[in-house]
């Protein structure tokens with residue numbers, strides 16, 4: 383059965399969700415306040431890099447099932463089910479999440495709701511938000527108690543966003559247990575195809591659903607910082623963290639995934655989400671429970687500093703050195719540079735007096751906008767021209783394919799520092815290069 387859906391926020395999450403809901407056969411309206419973004423989307427162009435999303439977007443625009451607007455009135459008139467997917471960035475100078483965008487959606491949408499509606503929140507929010515928004519929406523809406531706010535946290539990974547939205551590991555829905563609304567039945571209709579596929583569907587209360595997302599990100603961040611902490615010990619002891627990770631990863635209780643030591647996590651989610659989680663726990667009087675996340679954050683940030691040190695060691699001094707930086711996105715298959723460890727390292731090295739040439743396969747425009755003072759090259763070889771050291775900071779497939787012989791004639795010194803432990807030390811050393819990884823001898 384087709385549902386009329388409006389999705390508020392058409393960023394990485396919202397645009398993907400809107401296109402994928404249309405792919406499932408629903409009629410979808412994407413709503414944003416960014417006119418330039420809407421114009422691109424309406425023309426079938428994805429305003430960011432996400433593999434496979436362009437095809438889904440264009441197919442559903444052509445089928446007439448997917449449209450975009452800046453008009454909340456149009457959205458309120460059109461849809462029965464609303465998804466909220468606007469940003470929840472870190473507040474400036476604080477750990478807490480900034481709820482201004484989420485609140486703005488409710489403040490603008492609710493007064494327009496004259497017929498019963500379900501609003502599914504997808505943004506990552508502090509626990510307690512859904513309940514607060516539900517109360518506020520019912521106060522503001524002409525239909526009053528006919529509005530229900532439920533929470534349906536999103537677990538998609540950039541780079542796999544379409545696959546993760548159409549075939550997620552699980553669906554989680556938090557409903558207001560005190561109200562006997564239709565959120566669960568509406569979700570079952572929207573996600574009918576996914577449920578037919580047997581995807582686990584967990585229905586719980588609002589607070590649990592909000593905490594599921596915060597906990598999942600806290601766990602992943604902890605796993606990455608765990609191996610990075612071990613990597614510091616490996617460096618001190620002359621051991622190899624990559625072999626260690628393989629060895630402990632065979633234990634199914636541990637698992638090998640997310641145990642790649644390197645320059646750590648970044649992006650628009652993990653860093654701000656663990657900080658917001660700590661801030662919210664503090665407000666609830668449970669701050670002791672999450673003090674370990676501060677250490678997780680510290681370990682993560684130390685890896686960036688360590689990378690800068692390795693670059694300095696490689697050059698002798700960064701003053702006047704030429705440094706090639708391969709990778710700017712926070713991870714491969716994304717153009718997202720929000721809190722990217724790669725760009726952060728590039729920026730620090732430049733501030734210490736080096737000339738830094740950056741190349742990334744997809745994140746050049748976003749990087750230029752964030753760090754206009756770095757030099758950007760058209761390809762990896764150009765970035766490496768005359769380099770005293772080559773830093774691999776994002777593990778894009780094209781960097782894994784680089785051969786030492788590709789760079790031999792280009793660089794000034796054959797030194798490579800592998801910030802993601804993604805290259806073969808034997809291959810580079812065998813070709814006469816000085817290879818350094820993180821947490822390996």
Ligand SMILES: NC(=O)c1ccc[n+]([C@@H]2O[C@H](COP(=O)([O-])OP(=O)(O)OC[C@H]3O[C@@H](n4cnc5c(N)ncnc54)[C@H](O)[C@@H]3O)[C@@H](O)[C@H]2O)c1
Pocket residue numbers: 390391392393394395396413414415416419467468469470483486487504505506507536537538539540650651
């Ligand atoms: N990006 C991911 O991989 C991912 C995964 C899971 C969860 N999330 C969560 O999803 C949320 C959105 O993240 P994102 O990465 O898509 O952010 P984003 O910055 O890419 O997109 C947010 C969009 O919301 C729009 N917006 C702001 N105010 C608005 C308003 N009042 N009405 C309509 N639109 C408005 C912005 O213009 C922007 O297009 C965050 O809470 C994030 O933590 C993101």
